[in-house]
Amino acid sequence: MRASRLLSIVLLLQSRGRMTAQELADELEVSVRTVYRDMESLGAAGVPVYGDPGHDGGYALLDGYRTRLTGLHGDEADALSLAGLPGPAAELGLGSVLAVAQLKLDAALPPVLRERSARIRERFHLDAPGWYRAAEPLPHLTAVADAVWNERPLRLRYRRWAEPREVEREVSPLGVVLKGGVWYLVAAAGSGAGAGPVVRTYRVSQILELAPGAPDGGFERPDGFDLAGYWQASLADFDARRFHGEAVLRLSPEALRRMPDLFDSAVLAAVEASAGAPDARGWVRAVIPIESTAHALGEVFRLGWGVEVLAPTELRRLVARTAAEMQRLHADDRPDDGPDDGPDG
Incomplete structure (x- = not known):
C-alpha cells in the first residue's frame, strides 16, 4: 500500500x-x-x-526527471487496456492517435504486462452505444471537440424540442460527454438571473450550423467548474423534472423479466423499491414514476398482457379504451379494407 x-x-x-x-x-x-x-x-x-x-x-x-511505466501492477495495466474506446476516439478524430498511444504503452510495459495487455484486448471489447440505435450523423463533433480543447467560443444554430425549434446561441464550450452512444456539448451561454453565465447541455447531432464565435479569441472557464459533477447533477435534475406523477401496476413474472430491456434505471429502481410480495400467480404490485398519462400509455403497452394498471383511474380508463379499439381493429370478421381513424382518446 x-x-x-x-x-x-x-x-x-x-x-x-x-x-x-x-x-x-x-x-x-x-x-x-x-x-x-x-x-x-x-x-x-x-x-x-x-x-x-x-x-x-x-x-x-528535479527538472527533466521522468519515471517509467514499469511501476504498473498487472491490474493497472489491465485497466488501461480497457480504457480505450476506438469508436468514440475515431468520432473525435483521434482514432490514429489512440492506436499510436497503445503502441507506445505496449512498448513501455515489461514483457509480462505486455502479454496481459494483449490478452485483455483479445478477450474484452467495449461497445459504448446502446441497443437499437443507428449511429447519429455528427458533422460538427470534431470542431466542437477542438473548440473545447482550445477554449474558443462558438456560434451555433441549434434544433431543440421546445418552440421556437431553431435557435442561435453564442456559447463557451466547457466539455463533451458521451452518454449511451450519444454525444453532448456542455457549454456556458449568456447570463442567468444571477451573476455569471448559464451552463447548458446541447446534443451534438442537433447542431445545424457551427461557426467561430467572437473574433477576439478565447474565454475564461468558470472557476471550479467540474464537468463530471455537472453531468451527474444534470441527470438527477432531468429525472426530477421529467416525472410528474406515479402509476400503480400489477406486473406478471414475464413483465418483470422483460423490464430491464425496456425501461430506464429510474423506473427499474422504483419497481425494486416498491414491489410487494408476489401473489399466488407470481404477480407483484409496484409503483413507477410517469411523465404524463399519454406517455405512460405507451410505456404500459410495451409490456403487453403482462401488466394491469391499478391507478391512476385516468390511465386505467385510457388503457381500457385503447385496448378495446385495438381489439375492434383486429377483429377476425372485420372487412379487409384497411383501418379507419384511430381512437380519439
Missing part, C-alpha cells in the same frame, strides 16, 4: 508540477505528517524530489 502511495506521489509531481504537502495529503487522503515521511523515503531511494519552504513553496521533481 505504501509503495503504491510513493509511486502516486512521483506521478502527481510529474504530471502537475509543484505541489504543497497539504495538496498531496488531500489528493492521497493521508495526513500531512505522512506526506513528510513519504518524501524522506523517496529521497532516500534516490528519487530527485526537493522541497521549498514558504508561502509559494512545495515539493517538486
Whole structure:
C-alpha cells in the first residue's frame, strides 16, 4: 500500500508540477505528517524530489526527471487496456492517435504486462452505444471537440424540442460527454438571473450550423467548474423534472423479466423499491414514476398482457379504451379494407 502511495506521489509531481504537502495529503487522503515521511523515503531511494519552504513553496521533481511505466501492477495495466474506446476516439478524430498511444504503452510495459495487455484486448471489447440505435450523423463533433480543447467560443444554430425549434446561441464550450452512444456539448451561454453565465447541455447531432464565435479569441472557464459533477447533477435534475406523477401496476413474472430491456434505471429502481410480495400467480404490485398519462400509455403497452394498471383511474380508463379499439381493429370478421381513424382518446 505504501509503495503504491510513493509511486502516486512521483506521478502527481510529474504530471502537475509543484505541489504543497497539504495538496498531496488531500489528493492521497493521508495526513500531512505522512506526506513528510513519504518524501524522506523517496529521497532516500534516490528519487530527485526537493522541497521549498514558504508561502509559494512545495515539493517538486528535479527538472527533466521522468519515471517509467514499469511501476504498473498487472491490474493497472489491465485497466488501461480497457480504457480505450476506438469508436468514440475515431468520432473525435483521434482514432490514429489512440492506436499510436497503445503502441507506445505496449512498448513501455515489461514483457509480462505486455502479454496481459494483449490478452485483455483479445478477450474484452467495449461497445459504448446502446441497443437499437443507428449511429447519429455528427458533422460538427470534431470542431466542437477542438473548440473545447482550445477554449474558443462558438456560434451555433441549434434544433431543440421546445418552440421556437431553431435557435442561435453564442456559447463557451466547457466539455463533451458521451452518454449511451450519444454525444453532448456542455457549454456556458449568456447570463442567468444571477451573476455569471448559464451552463447548458446541447446534443451534438442537433447542431445545424457551427461557426467561430467572437473574433477576439478565447474565454475564461468558470472557476471550479467540474464537468463530471455537472453531468451527474444534470441527470438527477432531468429525472426530477421529467416525472410528474406515479402509476400503480400489477406486473406478471414475464413483465418483470422483460423490464430491464425496456425501461430506464429510474423506473427499474422504483419497481425494486416498491414491489410487494408476489401473489399466488407470481404477480407483484409496484409503483413507477410517469411523465404524463399519454406517455405512460405507451410505456404500459410495451409490456403487453403482462401488466394491469391499478391507478391512476385516468390511465386505467385510457388503457381500457385503447385496448378495446385495438381489439375492434383486429377483429377476425372485420372487412379487409384497411383501418379507419384511430381512437380519439
